[in-house]
Amino acid sequence: MDRVVAWFSRLIFVFLYLPIVALVVYSLNASEVSYRWEGVSLRWYVELFADRLLLETLRTSLIVGLVSALLATALGFLSSTALVRFRVKGRGVFLGAILIPLIVPEIVLGVSLLTVFSTAGIPTGFVTLILGHTVITLPLATLVQMGAMSSLDPSLPEAAADLGAGAWTTFRRVTFPLLRPAVLAAFLLSFATSFGNIVISTFTSGVGTTTLPLRIYSQLKSGLTPELNALGTLLVLLTLAIILVVGVGQLRRILAGGPASQ
Amino acid sequence: MKSKALAAVGVTVAAALALTGCSAAGGSSSGDSTKLHIYAWSGEIPDSVIKGFEKETGITVTVDNFDSNETMISKLAAGNSGYDIVEPSQYAVPLMVERDLLAKVDKSKLDGFDNLAEKFVDPSFDPDNGYSIPWAWGTTGILYNEACTGAPVTGWKDLWNEKYKGKIYMLDNMLSAYIGGMQVEGLSATSTKKADIEKGTQALLDQKPLLAGYNSDNYADLVATGDACIAEAYSGTSSAKAVAANPDVHYILPEEGGTLWTDSFSIVKGTANESAAYKWLNYTLQPEVAALLTDDASLASTNQAALELVKDQTQVTNPAIYAPADSLDNAEFIVDPGKALAYYQDGWTRVRAS
Numbered sequence: 001m002d003r004v005v006a007w008f009s010r011l012i013f014v015f016l017y018l019p020i021v022a023l024v025v026y027s028l029n030a031s032e033v034s035y036r037w038e039g040v041s042l043r044w045y046v047e048l049f050a051d052r053l054l055l056e057t058l059r060t061s062l063i064v065g066l067v068s069a070l071l072a073t074a075l076g077f078l079s080s081t082a083l084v085r086f087r088v089k090g091r092g093v094f095l096g097a098i099l100i101p102l103i104v105p106e107i108v109l110g111v112s113l114l115t116v117f118s119t120a121g122i123p124t125g126f127v128t129l130i131l132g133h134t135v136i137t138l139p140l141a142t143l144v145q146m147g148a149m150s151s152l153d154p155s156l157p158e159a160a161a162d163l164g165a166g167a168w169t170t171f172r173r174v175t176f177p178l179l180r181p182a183v184l185a186a187f188l189l190s191f192a193t194s195f196g197n198i199v200i201s202t203f204t205s206g207v208g209t210t211t212l213p214l215r216i217y218s219q220l221k222s223g224l225t226p227e228l229n230a231l232g233t234l235l236v237l238l239t240l241a242i243i244l245v246v247g248v249g250q251l252r253r254i255l256a257g258g259p260a261s262q
Numbered sequence: 263m264k265s266k267a268l269a270a271v272g273v274t275v276a277a278a279l280a281l282t283g284c285s286a287a288g289g290s291s292s293g294d295s296t297k298l299h300i301y302a303w304s305g306e307i308p309d310s311v312i313k314g315f316e317k318e319t320g321i322t323v324t325v326d327n328f329d330s331n332e333t334m335i336s337k338l339a340a341g342n343s344g345y346d347i348v349e350p351s352q353y354a355v356p357l358m359v360e361r362d363l364l365a366k367v368d369k370s371k372l373d374g375f376d377n378l379a380e381k382f383v384d385p386s387f388d389p390d391n392g393y394s395i396p397w398a399w400g401t402t403g404i405l406y407n408e409a410c411t412g413a414p415v416t417g418w419k420d421l422w423n424e425k426y427k428g429k430i431y432m433l434d435n436m437l438s439a440y441i442g443g444m445q446v447e448g449l450s451a452t453s454t455k456k457a458d459i460e461k462g463t464q465a466l467l468d469q470k471p472l473l474a475g476y477n478s479d480n481y482a483d484l485v486a487t488g489d490a491c492i493a494e495a496y497s498g499t500s501s502a503k504a505v506a507a508n509p510d511v512h513y514i515l516p517e518e519g520g521t522l523w524t525d526s527f528s529i530v531k532g533t534a535n536e537s538a539a540y541k542w543l544n545y546t547l548q549p550e551v552a553a554l555l556t557d558d559a560s561l562a563s564t565n566q567a568a569l570e571l572v573k574d575q576t577q578v579t580n581p582a583i584y585a586p587a588d589s590l591d592n593a594e595f596i597v598d599p600g601k602a603l604a605y606y607q608d609g610w611t612r613v614r615a616s
Contacts, residue, residue, distance in 0.1 A: 032503055033483060052309055053325055118340040125344075202333055207299040207344040208324035218304035218327035220479060225499075 020236055027229035044230040051227060054215065058231070060205075061195055061212040064126065068133035069141075069190035075134070076141030076186055077179075083142075084149040102139045109135065110203035117204065124206030132204035133197060137190035144189060148182030184246065298538040300325045301334055302349035303525060305499070306398050308558035315545050321538050331357075338363045338530060346533040347542055352387040352524050353598040355394045364393040365529040371540045374547035379566040382524060386595055394526035395543055396564040398555055401585045401593060402433070402441050402521045405485045405495035409510040417516040418446035421492055422465070427472045431484065431493035434476035436610040437596060439466060442494050445518040451594050454602035463609030467616055476614075486511055499560040501582035513582035519592040520585075524564060556583065 030041035048054065082088055083095055101109060113135070117128050152175070160170040176183075201211045210218075216228060300307070304327035312323050326345075328334040331354035337343050339361060350358055358364045369375065375395070382396035406415045410429065421430050421442060432439045441451040443462035453459065474490060482500035484490035486508050495501050497513060504511045527546060529539045545551055552565030556572045562584045563569070572578050585593075599606055 033486065033507055036507070050309075053304075053312075057327075114336070114340050118342055121342065123342055123344050124337075202329070203336075205326065207326065210326040214329065215304050215327050217329045220329070224479070 023229055023232045024236065026226065027233040029226065029229075032226065044226045047225075048227040048230045048234075054212075054227065054231070056208075057210050057212045057215040060126075060129075060209050064129045064133055064209075064211065065191045065194040068130045068137055068194045069187050071130065071134045072137035072141040072190040073145075073183060073187045075138055076145050076190075077183060080142050080146040080149050084146055098142050099139045101136050106136065106199040110200050113200070114203040124204055125209050128204040128206065129201060129209055129211070132200045133194040136197065136200055137193050140193060141186040141190045144186040145179065145182050148179055152178060188242075295535045295538040296321055298323045298347065298535055298542055299345045300347045300349070300542070301328060301337070301343070301345040302347075303327065305559055306349065306525060306555075306561060308554050310554050310558050311546065311551055314551065314554075315542065318545065319538070319541050321541065335361070335363070343530070345530050346535045346539045348528050348530055349397065349525050350394065350528055352385065352526070352595050355388045355526065355528065357598055358528070359388075359393050363531055365531045365533065365536075366392055367395065367529065367543070368540075371544075372547065373544045374549075377547055377549055377552070377565050377567040379564055381590070382564040385524070387597060388526070394528045395547065396524045396526045397546060397552075398559075398561045399522065399524040399564055400497040400562055400583075401515055401590075402438055402494070402496055402523070402596075403513060403515040403585070404492060404520075405482060405501050405504065405511065405513050405582070406492040407485050407488050407490070407508070407510050408512060410488050410491035414512070415492060415514065417518050418442045419518075421494065422446060422469050422472065424472065426491045428474050429489075429491035430469075430473050431475055431477045431481045431490050432466075432469070432473060433481075433494045433496070434478040436606055437599070438478075438494065438496075439476065439610070439613075440606060441521050441596070442466075442516075443469070445516065445520070448518070451519065451521055452597045452599065454599055456602070456605050459602060459605040459609055463613060466609070466613045470613065470616055495582075497562070497582050497585060502560050502577070502580050505580055505582045506576070513580075513585075515581075515585050515589040515593060517592075519594055520589070521596050522590065522593040523596060 027044055028040045028042070029037055030043060031038035079094070079098060083091055088094065110132070113128070113132050114124075117124060122128060156174055156178070157170050160174045165173065196213060197211075198213045198217060201214050205211060205214060212231075216224070219225070219228075298321050300323060302325060307325060312325065315321065316323055328337070331351050334348060334350065335354060335358060338345065338348065338358070348358075348364075355364070369391075372395075375391075378396065382399070384390050385396070388394045404415055404418070404421070406420070408414065411420070411426065420426070421432070432442060440459075440462050443466040444451045444453060444458065447458075447461045447465050449458045449461060453462075474484075477484070477493070480500075481490065481493040481495060482504040485493050485495075486504040495513065501513050505513050527543055529536070529543075533539055547565065549565055549567035549571050552563040552568035553571035553573075555561050555563045556568070556577050557574065560577060560583055563572075569578055569584075577583050581589075
């Protein structure tokens with residue numbers, strides 16, 4: 001039985017990683033068509049770096065992802081602190097309000113955002129994109145950080161206070177270091193959600209702010225090009241680099257959702 | 263640990279900036295005509311055209327992409343979009359005119375309008391080119407692999423042929439699939455009659471057991487490798503590559519007709535950069551600029567004078583880019599089905615659910 005399970009899990013790993021391996025391999029294919037192999041070449045990487053419009057959409061996606069993830073993480077941190085640590089009146093209502101974007105269909109959110117922005121006379125662009133993405137990433141960032149905060153031993157800040165630490169020192173030296181993995185997890189999750197978003201971006205992007213997913217989606221009409229494989233490979237490498245830097249050990253704790261056991 | 267996390271973020275930012283070069287292009291700003299904001303299909307305006315325009319006029323261009331005419335229309339209809347030039351498909355032009363989203367083109371400000379091929383002057387979807395200057399065009403037809411079919415294919419009826427069961431693909435797009443469904447029944451692909459659309463739906467329902475699937479992404483690869491024998495296909499880059507790379511692969515317009523599309527440049531009503539917009543129209547009407555559309559994007563140009571300037575003339579003779587003129591005689595322009603859209607949607611739901 002154990003061996004069956006072991007083989008099954010290996011199969012699942014193959015299933016999960018095969019597309020990524022294929023992407024990397026095809027990005028090195030010299031041929032213009034994916035079904036034929038014409039030897040190893042870096043030509044698609046060269047074309048990628050010459051494709052100004054594609055790189056601009058990548059930059060837009062990265063900026064929007066980073067800023068909206070930062071915003072969502074910060075707001076999520078504040079709201080989860082309020083909701084976990086203090087018995088705020090109407091706690092359920094606040095929590096519900098934050099989580100609603102998880103339940104409302106994205107297309108409805110997108111349309112209403114566009115209506116609100118155009119009624120308010122805010123031109124669509126970076127600002128609206130970032131606000132829109134923050135709306136959908138905030139619930140994720142809040143949930144991740146709330147989980148970590150509620151599993152935090154409440155006697156720790158008390159002990160710190162007992163030892164003479166003020167509120168700020170307690171936060172800086174005790175609570176925040178314990179929560180750091182969850183904060184990082186919330187940030188990465190928000191970033192990934194924003195980076196891959198299509199629906200909200202469709203409605204909130206404006207002049208000069210086509211995101212990468214919008215560009216790729218639009219390209220389906222004329223056909224996808226192998227430079228997208230090269231771009232995908234670079235993004236995979238970037239992700240790997242981040243994982244290595246953040247540290248495999250830390251990542252394990254992030255996935256477990258608990259506070260760092262230091 | 264903190265510094266490591268910071269480093270991770272730093273790496274990301276640095277990579278972002280390094281990858282893209284860091285000139286911050288802000289959102290919309292003041293309306294001087296040193297800027298031009300274009301909203302277009304991706305892949306239909308080669309980089310070389312934009313660079314050339316910027317160099318010649320000193321105007322900075324931003325290009326954004328949409329994934330459907332409907333997305334583009336809803337963006338403009340919301341108001342305040344900030345775009346100066348949009349690139350609607352033929353059927354979207356009358357819809358946008360009706361909604362008062364496009365500015366009338368002042369022909370006296372145009373230079374080179376007579377370079378356009380006759381087919382695109384005074385087209386059915388925009389009388390007298392009042393609101394649109396056609397730029398790129400293409401067809402919806404059939405891509406097939408003769409090694410697999412064993413005989414030349416002539417029309418839609420071959421996509422209903424039992425012989426190719428499990429080797430047939432239709433486009434995964436409602437109106438595109440109906441082109442085949444309607445024309446194989448001898449009907450107009452743009453019919454708005456309920457009874458006609460019902461017949462088309464029935465044809466698609468009958469065809470479904472023969473299909474390998476609906477596919478709009480990689481059908482050209484599938485036909486080229488012989489995994490599919492025959493597929494409903496759009497002309498353009500993917501089909502053209504398949505035709506050029508494999509002598510057995512052919513692209514034809516079906517004898518029942520097939521359809522024609524064209525994407526045009528239009529000026530957005532209320533644009534702040536009108537003079538730049540006209541400069542763009544005039545620049546893209548030049549034959550040597552229009553030829554770049556075929557050179558760099560493998561798309562057919564509407565500019566007759568551009569054809570002889572295309573560097574690789576095999577592209578001009580490739581039917582998957584420039585469909586031969588005589589096969590276009592029966593081809594219809596796809597138009598907006600208006601209220602009949604509901605009949606198509608209802609039928610399409612039944613087809614996909616069966």
